[in-house]
Amino acid sequence: MNTVNVVGLEIDTRHYINGQRVASAETFTNTSPIDGSFLGEISRGSQTEVDLAVQAAKSAFPAWAALGPKGRGEKLLKLAELVEENIESLAQLETMDNGSLLRSHRRGVMPRVALNIRFFAEWAINELQHPEFETRGHTNKISWDPSGVAALITPWNAPLMLATWKIGPALAAGDTVILKPAEWTPLSASFFADLTKQAGIPDGVFNVVQGYGKEAGAALVAHAGISRISFTGSVPTAKIIAKSAADNLTPVSFELGGKSPCVVLEDADLDLAVELAVEQYDNAGQVCLSGTRILVHESIADEFAIKFKEKAAKIIQGDPREEATQIGPQIHQVHFERVKGFVDRAKESGANIVMGGEPNSELGGLYFRPTLVMNPDPESEIVTSEVFGPVLCMQTFSSDEEAIEMANSTEFGLAAVLVSGNKDRAEKVAKELVAGTIWVNCFFVRDLRAPFGGSKKSGIGREGGNWSFDFYADVKNTVFSPNGWKE
Ligand code: NAD
Numbered sequence: 001m002n003t004v005n006v007v008g009l010e011i012d013t014r015h016y017i018n019g020q021r022v023a024s025a026e027t028f029t030n031t032s033p034i035d036g037s038f039l040g041e042i043s044r045g046s047q048t049e050v051d052l053a054v055q056a057a058k059s060a061f062p063a064w065a066a067l068g069p070k071g072r073g074e075k076l077l078k079l080a081e082l083v084e085e086n087i088e089s090l091a092q093l094e095t096m097d098n099g100s101l102l103r104s105h106r107r108g109v110m111p112r113v114a115l116n117i118r119f120f121a122e123w124a125i126n127e128l129q130h131p132e133f134e135t136r137g138h139t140n141k142i143s144w145d146p147s148g149v150a151a152l153i154t155p156w157n158a159p160l161m162l163a164t165w166k167i168g169p170a171l172a173a174g175d176t177v178i179l180k181p182a183e184w185t186p187l188s189a190s191f192f193a194d195l196t197k198q199a200g201i202p203d204g205v206f207n208v209v210q211g212y213g214k215e216a217g218a219a220l221v222a223h224a225g226i227s228r229i230s231f232t233g234s235v236p237t238a239k240i241i242a243k244s245a246a247d248n249l250t251p252v253s254f255e256l257g258g259k260s261p262c263v264v265l266e267d268a269d270l271d272l273a274v275e276l277a278v279e280q281y282d283n284a285g286q287v288c289l290s291g292t293r294i295l296v297h298e299s300i301a302d303e304f305a306i307k308f309k310e311k312a313a314k315i316i317q318g319d320p321r322e323e324a325t326q327i328g329p330q331i332h333q334v335h336f337e338r339v340k341g342f343v344d345r346a347k348e349s350g351a352n353i354v355m356g357g358e359p360n361s362e363l364g365g366l367y368f369r370p371t372l373v374m375n376p377d378p379e380s381e382i383v384t385s386e387v388f389g390p391v392l393c394m395q396t397f398s399s400d401e402e403a404i405e406m407a408n409s410t411e412f413g414l415a416a417v418l419v420s421g422n423k424d425r426a427e428k429v430a431k432e433l434v435a436g437t438i439w440v441n442c443f444f445v446r447d448l449r450a451p452f453g454g455s456k457k458s459g460i461g462r463e464g465g466n467w468s469f470d471f472y473a474d475v476k477n478t479v480f481s482p483n484g485w486k487e
Pocket of ligand 1: 153154156157180183211212214216233235237238240255256257258287288386388414454458
Protein backbone atom coordinates (compact mmCIF):
# COMPACT_ATOMS: atom_id res chain seq x y z
CA MET A 1 0.00 0.00 0.00
CA ASN A 2 2.77 2.46 0.92
CA THR A 3 5.36 1.32 -1.56
CA VAL A 4 5.69 0.96 -5.30
CA ASN A 5 8.01 -1.69 -6.68
CA VAL A 6 9.19 -0.43 -10.00
CA VAL A 7 12.34 -0.94 -12.10
CA GLY A 8 13.82 -2.96 -9.23
CA LEU A 9 13.34 -0.14 -6.73
CA GLU A 10 11.07 0.02 -3.73
CA ILE A 11 9.66 3.55 -3.64
CA ASP A 12 7.90 4.78 -0.52
CA THR A 13 4.87 6.67 -1.80
CA ARG A 14 3.85 8.33 1.44
CA HIS A 15 4.54 12.02 2.01
CA TYR A 16 7.95 13.01 3.31
CA ILE A 17 7.45 15.42 6.19
CA ASN A 18 10.00 16.36 8.85
CA GLY A 19 12.27 13.55 7.68
CA GLN A 20 9.55 10.94 8.25
CA ARG A 21 7.18 9.08 5.98
CA VAL A 22 3.60 10.12 6.67
CA ALA A 23 0.60 8.28 5.21
CA SER A 24 -2.82 9.71 4.35
CA ALA A 25 -6.02 7.79 4.91
CA GLU A 26 -6.74 8.08 1.19
CA THR A 27 -4.59 7.27 -1.82
CA PHE A 28 -4.71 7.80 -5.56
CA THR A 29 -3.63 5.44 -8.31
CA ASN A 30 -0.51 5.91 -10.37
CA THR A 31 -0.15 4.27 -13.79
CA SER A 32 2.56 4.25 -16.45
CA PRO A 33 1.83 6.09 -19.71
CA ILE A 34 4.01 3.56 -21.55
CA ASP A 35 1.45 0.77 -21.35
CA GLY A 36 -1.15 1.84 -18.81
CA SER A 37 0.26 -0.59 -16.25
CA PHE A 38 -0.56 -0.05 -12.60
CA LEU A 39 2.42 1.35 -10.70
CA GLY A 40 0.94 1.82 -7.27
CA GLU A 41 -1.10 3.78 -4.77
CA ILE A 42 0.16 7.20 -3.66
CA SER A 43 -0.75 9.05 -0.45
CA ARG A 44 -3.36 11.69 -1.21
CA GLY A 45 -2.44 14.84 0.67
CA SER A 46 -4.89 17.35 2.10
CA GLN A 47 -4.95 20.32 4.44
CA THR A 48 -3.81 18.10 7.34
CA GLU A 49 -0.55 17.02 5.69
CA VAL A 50 0.08 20.51 4.35
CA ASP A 51 -0.28 21.92 7.88
CA LEU A 52 2.17 19.32 9.17
CA ALA A 53 4.65 20.09 6.40
CA VAL A 54 4.47 23.86 6.91
CA GLN A 55 4.93 23.37 10.64
CA ALA A 56 7.99 21.16 10.04
CA ALA A 57 9.48 23.52 7.47
CA LYS A 58 8.97 26.54 9.74
CA SER A 59 10.64 24.76 12.67
CA ALA A 60 13.59 23.70 10.54
CA PHE A 61 14.03 27.16 8.99
CA PRO A 62 16.12 29.05 11.60
CA ALA A 63 18.85 26.41 11.82
CA TRP A 64 19.01 25.90 8.04
CA ALA A 65 19.15 29.65 7.46
CA ALA A 66 21.88 30.00 10.09
CA LEU A 67 24.11 27.45 8.34
CA GLY A 68 24.96 30.04 5.69
CA PRO A 69 25.79 29.38 2.03
CA LYS A 70 28.87 27.25 2.80
CA GLY A 71 27.21 25.05 5.41
CA ARG A 72 24.18 24.51 3.20
CA GLY A 73 26.40 24.07 0.17
CA GLU A 74 28.25 21.11 1.72
CA LYS A 75 25.00 19.21 2.07
CA LEU A 76 23.69 20.26 -1.32
CA LEU A 77 26.89 19.17 -3.05
CA LYS A 78 26.55 15.80 -1.33
CA LEU A 79 22.97 15.63 -2.61
CA ALA A 80 24.15 16.39 -6.16
CA GLU A 81 26.69 13.54 -5.84
CA LEU A 82 23.97 11.15 -4.69
CA VAL A 83 21.84 12.10 -7.69
CA GLU A 84 24.81 11.32 -9.92
CA GLU A 85 25.29 7.95 -8.24
CA ASN A 86 21.61 7.18 -8.84
CA ILE A 87 21.24 8.40 -12.42
CA GLU A 88 20.29 5.00 -13.77
CA SER A 89 17.59 4.39 -11.14
CA LEU A 90 16.19 7.91 -11.48
CA ALA A 91 16.17 7.67 -15.27
CA GLN A 92 14.32 4.35 -15.29
CA LEU A 93 11.87 5.50 -12.66
CA GLU A 94 11.06 8.78 -14.41
CA THR A 95 10.60 7.02 -17.75
CA MET A 96 8.14 4.54 -16.24
CA ASP A 97 6.25 7.36 -14.57
CA ASN A 98 6.11 10.00 -17.32
CA GLY A 99 6.91 8.18 -20.57
CA SER A 100 9.80 10.41 -21.68
CA LEU A 101 12.82 8.84 -23.37
CA LEU A 102 15.02 6.69 -21.13
CA ARG A 103 18.15 7.57 -23.09
CA SER A 104 17.56 11.30 -22.65
CA HIS A 105 16.91 10.84 -18.92
CA ARG A 106 20.14 8.88 -18.64
CA ARG A 107 22.36 11.18 -20.65
CA GLY A 108 20.79 14.60 -20.36
CA VAL A 109 18.03 15.08 -17.83
CA MET A 110 19.30 13.35 -14.68
CA PRO A 111 22.86 14.69 -14.98
CA ARG A 112 21.13 18.04 -15.30
CA VAL A 113 19.16 17.38 -12.10
CA ALA A 114 22.49 17.01 -10.29
CA LEU A 115 23.77 20.18 -11.94
CA ASN A 116 20.66 22.13 -10.90
CA ILE A 117 21.55 21.44 -7.28
CA ARG A 118 25.32 21.88 -7.58
CA PHE A 119 25.06 25.05 -9.67
CA PHE A 120 22.89 26.97 -7.20
CA ALA A 121 24.84 25.76 -4.15
CA GLU A 122 28.06 27.01 -5.75
CA TRP A 123 26.45 30.20 -7.02
CA ALA A 124 25.36 31.12 -3.49
CA ILE A 125 28.92 30.57 -2.23
CA ASN A 126 30.96 32.09 -5.05
CA GLU A 127 28.91 34.31 -7.31
CA LEU A 128 26.19 36.01 -5.33
CA GLN A 129 27.63 39.48 -4.83
CA HIS A 130 27.07 41.50 -1.69
CA PRO A 131 27.75 44.97 -3.00
CA GLU A 132 28.61 47.82 -0.68
CA PHE A 133 28.52 51.48 -1.66
CA GLU A 134 28.58 54.88 -0.03
CA THR A 135 25.83 57.48 0.17
CA ARG A 136 26.97 60.80 1.72
CA GLY A 137 29.37 58.91 3.98
CA HIS A 138 26.86 56.18 4.83
CA THR A 139 27.58 52.58 3.82
CA ASN A 140 24.90 50.48 2.10
CA LYS A 141 25.39 46.74 2.61
CA ILE A 142 23.24 44.48 0.45
CA SER A 143 22.42 41.01 1.76
CA TRP A 144 20.37 38.10 0.54
CA ASP A 145 18.54 36.72 3.54
CA PRO A 146 16.59 33.45 3.61
CA SER A 147 12.87 34.23 3.39
CA GLY A 148 11.17 31.27 5.09
CA VAL A 149 9.22 28.35 3.64
CA ALA A 150 9.02 28.03 -0.15
CA ALA A 151 6.10 26.13 -1.69
CA LEU A 152 7.15 24.50 -4.96
CA ILE A 153 4.49 23.20 -7.33
CA THR A 154 5.61 21.36 -10.43
CA PRO A 155 4.18 19.75 -13.59
CA TRP A 156 4.56 16.26 -15.02
CA ASN A 157 6.41 16.81 -18.27
CA ALA A 158 9.92 16.94 -16.76
CA PRO A 159 9.20 16.22 -13.10
CA LEU A 160 12.53 16.10 -11.27
CA MET A 161 14.28 18.39 -13.72
CA LEU A 162 11.77 21.19 -13.18
CA ALA A 163 11.49 20.51 -9.44
CA THR A 164 15.26 20.87 -8.95
CA TRP A 165 15.31 24.20 -10.82
CA LYS A 166 13.38 25.34 -7.78
CA ILE A 167 14.72 23.09 -5.00
CA GLY A 168 18.35 23.98 -5.82
CA PRO A 169 18.09 27.76 -5.48
CA ALA A 170 15.45 27.69 -2.71
CA LEU A 171 17.60 25.51 -0.44
CA ALA A 172 20.81 27.32 -1.41
CA ALA A 173 19.14 30.63 -0.52
CA GLY A 174 18.40 29.24 2.95
CA ASP A 175 14.68 28.65 2.57
CA THR A 176 13.11 25.41 3.65
CA VAL A 177 10.94 23.70 1.06
CA ILE A 178 7.66 21.90 0.51
CA LEU A 179 7.41 20.25 -2.90
CA LYS A 180 4.03 19.24 -4.34
CA PRO A 181 4.78 17.16 -7.45
CA ALA A 182 2.23 16.63 -10.21
CA GLU A 183 -0.21 13.83 -9.41
CA TRP A 184 0.56 12.03 -12.68
CA THR A 185 4.28 11.79 -11.86
CA PRO A 186 4.79 11.41 -8.11
CA LEU A 187 7.59 8.83 -8.01
CA SER A 188 10.87 10.64 -8.64
CA ALA A 189 10.11 13.14 -5.85
CA SER A 190 9.58 10.28 -3.41
CA PHE A 191 12.89 8.69 -4.37
CA PHE A 192 14.63 12.08 -4.26
CA ALA A 193 13.37 12.60 -0.69
CA ASP A 194 15.41 9.55 0.38
CA LEU A 195 18.49 11.07 -1.25
CA THR A 196 18.04 14.31 0.72
CA LYS A 197 17.99 12.23 3.91
CA GLN A 198 21.17 10.40 2.87
CA ALA A 199 22.82 13.72 2.04
CA GLY A 200 22.27 14.90 5.60
CA ILE A 201 19.74 17.59 4.76
CA PRO A 202 18.18 18.13 8.21
CA ASP A 203 14.65 16.91 8.90
CA GLY A 204 12.00 19.44 7.91
CA VAL A 205 14.25 21.31 5.48
CA PHE A 206 12.94 19.40 2.46
CA ASN A 207 9.38 18.01 2.47
CA VAL A 208 7.20 16.35 -0.14
CA VAL A 209 3.41 16.43 -0.01
CA GLN A 210 1.85 14.26 -2.70
CA GLY A 211 -1.66 14.74 -3.99
CA TYR A 212 -4.05 16.49 -6.31
CA GLY A 213 -3.67 20.12 -7.27
CA LYS A 214 -7.14 21.05 -6.10
CA GLU A 215 -6.51 19.49 -2.68
CA ALA A 216 -2.87 19.41 -1.56
CA GLY A 217 -1.76 22.10 -4.03
CA ALA A 218 -4.58 24.48 -3.17
CA ALA A 219 -4.04 24.03 0.60
CA LEU A 220 -0.33 24.71 0.19
CA VAL A 221 -0.58 27.93 -1.82
CA ALA A 222 -3.29 29.31 0.49
CA HIS A 223 -1.22 28.68 3.62
CA ALA A 224 -0.25 31.81 5.55
CA GLY A 225 2.98 30.14 6.67
CA ILE A 226 4.46 30.16 3.18
CA SER A 227 6.95 32.89 2.21
CA ARG A 228 7.23 32.08 -1.51
CA ILE A 229 5.21 30.22 -4.14
CA SER A 230 7.12 28.95 -7.14
CA PHE A 231 4.85 27.34 -9.71
CA THR A 232 5.47 25.73 -13.09
CA GLY A 233 2.34 24.69 -14.92
CA SER A 234 -0.56 25.98 -16.96
CA VAL A 235 -2.05 29.46 -17.23
CA PRO A 236 -5.49 28.48 -15.83
CA THR A 237 -3.88 26.99 -12.69
CA ALA A 238 -1.63 30.04 -12.32
CA LYS A 239 -4.70 32.29 -12.24
CA ILE A 240 -6.21 30.24 -9.41
CA ILE A 241 -2.91 30.26 -7.49
CA ALA A 242 -2.46 34.01 -7.98
CA LYS A 243 -5.89 34.65 -6.42
CA SER A 244 -5.05 32.43 -3.49
CA ALA A 245 -1.61 34.02 -3.02
CA ALA A 246 -3.22 37.47 -3.04
CA ASP A 247 -4.89 36.85 0.32
CA ASN A 248 -1.50 36.58 2.04
CA LEU A 249 0.36 38.73 -0.50
CA THR A 250 2.73 35.78 -0.97
CA PRO A 251 5.26 36.50 -3.75
CA VAL A 252 4.86 34.20 -6.76
CA SER A 253 7.17 33.00 -9.50
CA PHE A 254 5.29 31.55 -12.47
CA GLU A 255 6.72 29.50 -15.34
CA LEU A 256 3.72 28.88 -17.58
CA GLY A 257 2.66 27.66 -20.96
CA GLY A 258 3.62 28.72 -24.45
CA LYS A 259 2.68 28.71 -28.10
CA SER A 260 6.09 29.59 -29.33
CA PRO A 261 6.95 30.40 -32.94
CA CYS A 262 9.67 28.78 -35.01
CA VAL A 263 10.43 31.45 -37.61
CA VAL A 264 12.27 30.43 -40.79
CA LEU A 265 13.53 33.34 -42.89
CA GLU A 266 14.14 32.78 -46.61
CA ASP A 267 17.92 33.05 -46.17
CA ALA A 268 17.96 30.15 -43.66
CA ASP A 269 20.00 26.99 -44.04
CA LEU A 270 17.04 24.86 -45.05
CA ASP A 271 18.31 21.57 -43.67
CA LEU A 272 19.04 23.20 -40.32
CA ALA A 273 15.60 24.83 -40.34
CA VAL A 274 13.92 21.49 -41.03
CA GLU A 275 15.94 19.76 -38.33
CA LEU A 276 15.03 22.42 -35.76
CA ALA A 277 11.37 22.41 -36.78
CA VAL A 278 11.09 18.62 -36.47
CA GLU A 279 12.74 18.81 -33.03
CA GLN A 280 9.64 20.63 -31.85
CA TYR A 281 7.97 17.18 -31.61
CA ASP A 282 10.44 16.21 -28.86
CA ASN A 283 8.91 14.61 -25.77
CA ALA A 284 5.80 14.00 -27.91
CA GLY A 285 5.17 17.75 -27.90
CA GLN A 286 4.91 17.91 -24.13
CA VAL A 287 7.45 20.71 -23.83
CA CYS A 288 6.46 24.19 -22.68
CA LEU A 289 9.12 25.75 -24.92
CA SER A 290 8.12 23.89 -28.05
CA GLY A 291 7.95 26.08 -31.19
CA THR A 292 4.60 24.76 -32.28
CA ARG A 293 3.88 27.48 -34.81
CA ILE A 294 6.26 27.00 -37.74
CA LEU A 295 6.32 30.29 -39.65
CA VAL A 296 8.10 30.00 -43.01
CA HIS A 297 8.83 32.58 -45.69
CA GLU A 298 6.47 31.95 -48.60
CA SER A 299 9.29 31.71 -51.15
CA ILE A 300 10.73 28.59 -49.50
CA ALA A 301 7.54 27.18 -47.96
CA ASP A 302 6.92 24.40 -50.52
CA GLU A 303 10.46 23.07 -50.40
CA PHE A 304 10.50 23.38 -46.61
CA ALA A 305 7.21 21.48 -46.27
CA ILE A 306 8.42 18.61 -48.49
CA LYS A 307 11.65 18.23 -46.50
CA PHE A 308 9.85 18.62 -43.18
CA LYS A 309 7.35 15.86 -44.02
CA GLU A 310 10.13 13.56 -45.25
CA LYS A 311 12.05 13.99 -42.02
CA ALA A 312 9.05 13.90 -39.69
CA ALA A 313 7.78 10.72 -41.39
CA LYS A 314 10.91 8.99 -40.16
CA ILE A 315 10.29 9.81 -36.49
CA ILE A 316 10.27 6.55 -34.56
CA GLN A 317 7.44 6.50 -32.09
CA GLY A 318 7.30 3.76 -29.51
CA ASP A 319 8.30 2.50 -26.10
CA PRO A 320 10.46 5.23 -24.55
CA ARG A 321 12.71 2.59 -22.99
CA GLU A 322 13.93 1.50 -26.45
CA GLU A 323 17.14 3.17 -27.59
CA ALA A 324 15.83 3.87 -31.11
CA THR A 325 12.60 5.53 -30.00
CA GLN A 326 12.39 9.26 -30.66
CA ILE A 327 8.99 10.08 -29.21
CA GLY A 328 6.79 8.21 -26.76
CA PRO A 329 3.24 8.47 -25.45
CA GLN A 330 1.15 11.26 -24.02
CA ILE A 331 1.25 11.35 -20.25
CA HIS A 332 -2.28 10.30 -19.32
CA GLN A 333 -5.64 9.36 -20.81
CA VAL A 334 -7.09 12.73 -19.82
CA HIS A 335 -4.29 14.59 -21.57
CA PHE A 336 -4.43 12.27 -24.60
CA GLU A 337 -8.14 13.06 -25.01
CA ARG A 338 -7.38 16.78 -24.68
CA VAL A 339 -4.79 16.64 -27.48
CA LYS A 340 -7.08 14.49 -29.63
CA GLY A 341 -9.92 16.94 -28.99
CA PHE A 342 -7.89 19.85 -30.41
CA VAL A 343 -7.05 17.85 -33.54
CA ASP A 344 -10.60 16.52 -33.99
CA ARG A 345 -12.07 20.02 -33.73
CA ALA A 346 -9.49 21.32 -36.22
CA LYS A 347 -10.52 18.55 -38.63
CA GLU A 348 -14.22 19.31 -38.15
CA SER A 349 -13.59 22.96 -38.96
CA GLY A 350 -11.92 21.95 -42.24
CA ALA A 351 -8.26 22.43 -41.29
CA ASN A 352 -5.75 20.87 -43.68
CA ILE A 353 -4.02 18.13 -41.71
CA VAL A 354 -1.17 16.88 -43.88
CA MET A 355 0.48 14.50 -41.41
CA GLY A 356 -0.73 12.37 -38.52
CA GLY A 357 -3.94 13.75 -37.06
CA GLU A 358 -4.81 10.58 -35.17
CA PRO A 359 -3.70 8.15 -32.48
CA ASN A 360 -1.00 5.71 -33.51
CA SER A 361 -3.18 2.63 -34.05
CA GLU A 362 -0.18 0.30 -34.33
CA LEU A 363 0.88 1.16 -30.80
CA GLY A 364 -2.53 1.79 -29.22
CA GLY A 365 -2.67 3.30 -25.74
CA LEU A 366 -1.61 6.90 -25.36
CA TYR A 367 0.51 7.24 -28.49
CA PHE A 368 -0.57 10.10 -30.78
CA ARG A 369 1.03 10.50 -34.20
CA PRO A 370 3.17 13.56 -34.98
CA THR A 371 0.73 15.92 -36.63
CA LEU A 372 1.10 18.87 -38.99
CA VAL A 373 -1.70 21.34 -39.71
CA MET A 374 -1.03 23.33 -42.87
CA ASN A 375 -2.09 26.99 -43.14
CA PRO A 376 -4.74 26.90 -40.42
CA ASP A 377 -7.06 29.84 -39.81
CA PRO A 378 -4.88 32.25 -37.75
CA GLU A 379 -7.78 32.83 -35.35
CA SER A 380 -8.46 29.12 -34.75
CA GLU A 381 -7.70 27.52 -31.39
CA ILE A 382 -5.11 25.17 -32.91
CA VAL A 383 -3.03 28.31 -33.64
CA THR A 384 -3.77 30.32 -30.51
CA SER A 385 -4.01 27.71 -27.71
CA GLU A 386 -1.35 25.52 -26.16
CA VAL A 387 -2.06 21.91 -27.22
CA PHE A 388 0.94 20.41 -25.38
CA GLY A 389 1.02 17.42 -27.71
CA PRO A 390 2.78 16.46 -30.98
CA VAL A 391 0.81 18.96 -33.03
CA LEU A 392 2.52 21.65 -35.11
CA CYS A 393 0.99 24.29 -37.36
CA MET A 394 2.70 25.70 -40.43
CA GLN A 395 1.93 29.20 -41.74
CA THR A 396 3.68 31.47 -44.24
CA PHE A 397 4.73 35.12 -44.29
CA SER A 398 6.06 37.47 -46.92
CA SER A 399 8.27 39.91 -44.97
CA ASP A 400 10.21 40.14 -41.73
CA GLU A 401 7.62 42.59 -40.40
CA GLU A 402 4.83 40.12 -41.06
CA ALA A 403 6.84 37.29 -39.47
CA ILE A 404 7.35 39.38 -36.33
CA GLU A 405 3.68 40.31 -36.16
CA MET A 406 2.60 36.69 -36.53
CA ALA A 407 5.21 35.46 -34.06
CA ASN A 408 4.00 37.93 -31.41
CA SER A 409 0.31 37.40 -32.08
CA THR A 410 -0.55 35.04 -29.19
CA GLU A 411 -1.09 35.74 -25.50
CA PHE A 412 2.08 33.75 -24.73
CA GLY A 413 5.74 34.79 -24.83
CA LEU A 414 7.82 31.92 -23.52
CA ALA A 415 10.34 31.24 -26.29
CA ALA A 416 11.02 31.57 -30.01
CA VAL A 417 13.23 29.77 -32.49
CA LEU A 418 14.57 31.89 -35.34
CA VAL A 419 16.42 30.44 -38.34
CA SER A 420 18.32 32.78 -40.62
CA GLY A 421 21.58 32.86 -42.59
CA ASN A 422 22.29 36.51 -41.82
CA LYS A 423 23.42 37.53 -38.36
CA ASP A 424 22.49 41.24 -38.63
CA ARG A 425 19.06 40.42 -39.87
CA ALA A 426 18.60 37.75 -37.21
CA GLU A 427 19.57 40.24 -34.52
CA LYS A 428 17.05 42.79 -35.81
CA VAL A 429 14.23 40.24 -35.92
CA ALA A 430 15.16 38.68 -32.55
CA LYS A 431 15.03 42.13 -30.93
CA GLU A 432 11.40 42.48 -31.96
CA LEU A 433 10.27 39.03 -30.79
CA VAL A 434 8.48 39.09 -27.44
CA ALA A 435 9.66 36.06 -25.49
CA GLY A 436 11.83 35.14 -22.51
CA THR A 437 14.25 33.09 -24.61
CA ILE A 438 15.07 33.40 -28.32
CA TRP A 439 17.12 30.64 -29.88
CA VAL A 440 18.78 31.68 -33.13
CA ASN A 441 19.72 28.71 -35.34
CA CYS A 442 19.46 26.42 -32.31
CA PHE A 443 17.00 25.05 -29.75
CA PHE A 444 17.04 24.14 -26.08
CA VAL A 445 20.45 25.55 -25.17
CA ARG A 446 19.92 26.42 -21.51
CA ASP A 447 22.64 27.83 -19.29
CA LEU A 448 21.74 28.12 -15.61
CA ARG A 449 23.53 31.49 -15.44
CA ALA A 450 21.01 32.93 -17.91
CA PRO A 451 17.51 34.17 -17.11
CA PHE A 452 14.71 31.79 -17.97
CA GLY A 453 11.02 32.62 -17.96
CA GLY A 454 8.11 33.91 -19.92
CA SER A 455 6.79 37.23 -21.15
CA LYS A 456 3.07 38.05 -21.35
CA LYS A 457 0.95 35.14 -20.05
CA SER A 458 3.90 32.73 -20.12
CA GLY A 459 5.04 33.74 -16.68
CA ILE A 460 6.00 36.09 -13.93
CA GLY A 461 9.66 36.46 -13.02
CA ARG A 462 12.81 34.71 -14.17
CA GLU A 463 14.79 31.73 -12.90
CA GLY A 464 18.55 31.18 -13.20
CA GLY A 465 21.66 32.77 -11.67
CA ASN A 466 20.88 35.80 -9.50
CA TRP A 467 17.28 35.89 -10.71
CA SER A 468 16.49 32.77 -8.68
CA PHE A 469 18.01 34.28 -5.55
CA ASP A 470 16.15 37.56 -6.13
CA PHE A 471 13.01 35.53 -5.76
CA TYR A 472 13.75 33.08 -2.95
CA ALA A 473 15.74 35.48 -0.77
CA ASP A 474 14.69 38.60 1.06
CA VAL A 475 17.05 41.09 -0.50
CA LYS A 476 17.99 43.59 2.19
CA ASN A 477 19.90 46.87 2.34
CA THR A 478 21.44 47.83 5.69
CA VAL A 479 22.63 51.44 5.79
CA PHE A 480 25.42 52.21 8.30
CA SER A 481 25.81 55.81 9.36
CA PRO A 482 29.31 57.23 9.90
CA ASN A 483 28.01 58.72 13.19
CA GLY A 484 27.11 57.43 16.65
CA TRP A 485 29.81 54.78 17.11
CA LYS A 486 31.31 54.56 20.62
CA GLU A 487 34.23 52.34 19.61
P1 NAD B 1 -1.19 22.15 -14.33
O1 NAD B 1 -1.29 23.62 -14.20
O2 NAD B 1 -2.41 21.37 -14.56
O3 NAD B 1 -0.53 21.50 -13.01
C1 NAD B 1 0.75 21.89 -12.56
C2 NAD B 1 0.84 21.61 -11.07
O4 NAD B 1 -0.11 22.44 -10.39
C3 NAD B 1 0.52 20.18 -10.66
O5 NAD B 1 1.38 19.79 -9.61
C4 NAD B 1 -0.92 20.29 -10.14
O6 NAD B 1 -1.24 19.31 -9.21
C5 NAD B 1 -0.87 21.66 -9.50
N1 NAD B 1 -2.18 22.29 -9.33
C6 NAD B 1 -3.30 22.12 -10.08
N2 NAD B 1 -4.31 22.86 -9.58
C7 NAD B 1 -3.83 23.53 -8.50
C8 NAD B 1 -4.38 24.44 -7.58
N3 NAD B 1 -5.65 24.83 -7.65
N4 NAD B 1 -3.59 24.93 -6.61
C9 NAD B 1 -2.30 24.56 -6.51
N5 NAD B 1 -1.71 23.68 -7.35
C10 NAD B 1 -2.47 23.16 -8.35
O7 NAD B 1 -0.11 21.89 -15.46
P2 NAD B 1 0.35 20.48 -16.05
O8 NAD B 1 -0.70 19.96 -16.95
O9 NAD B 1 0.87 19.63 -14.95
O10 NAD B 1 1.62 20.92 -16.90
C11 NAD B 1 1.54 21.38 -18.20
C12 NAD B 1 1.65 22.89 -18.24
O11 NAD B 1 2.88 23.30 -17.63
C13 NAD B 1 1.69 23.42 -19.65
O12 NAD B 1 0.92 24.58 -19.73
C14 NAD B 1 3.17 23.75 -19.84
O13 NAD B 1 3.44 24.69 -20.83
C15 NAD B 1 3.55 24.22 -18.48
N6 NAD B 1 5.00 24.14 -18.29
C16 NAD B 1 5.71 25.30 -18.24
C17 NAD B 1 7.09 25.26 -18.10
C18 NAD B 1 7.91 26.52 -18.04
O14 NAD B 1 9.06 26.44 -17.63
N7 NAD B 1 7.38 27.66 -18.45
C19 NAD B 1 7.73 24.02 -18.00
C20 NAD B 1 6.96 22.87 -18.07
C21 NAD B 1 5.59 22.94 -18.21
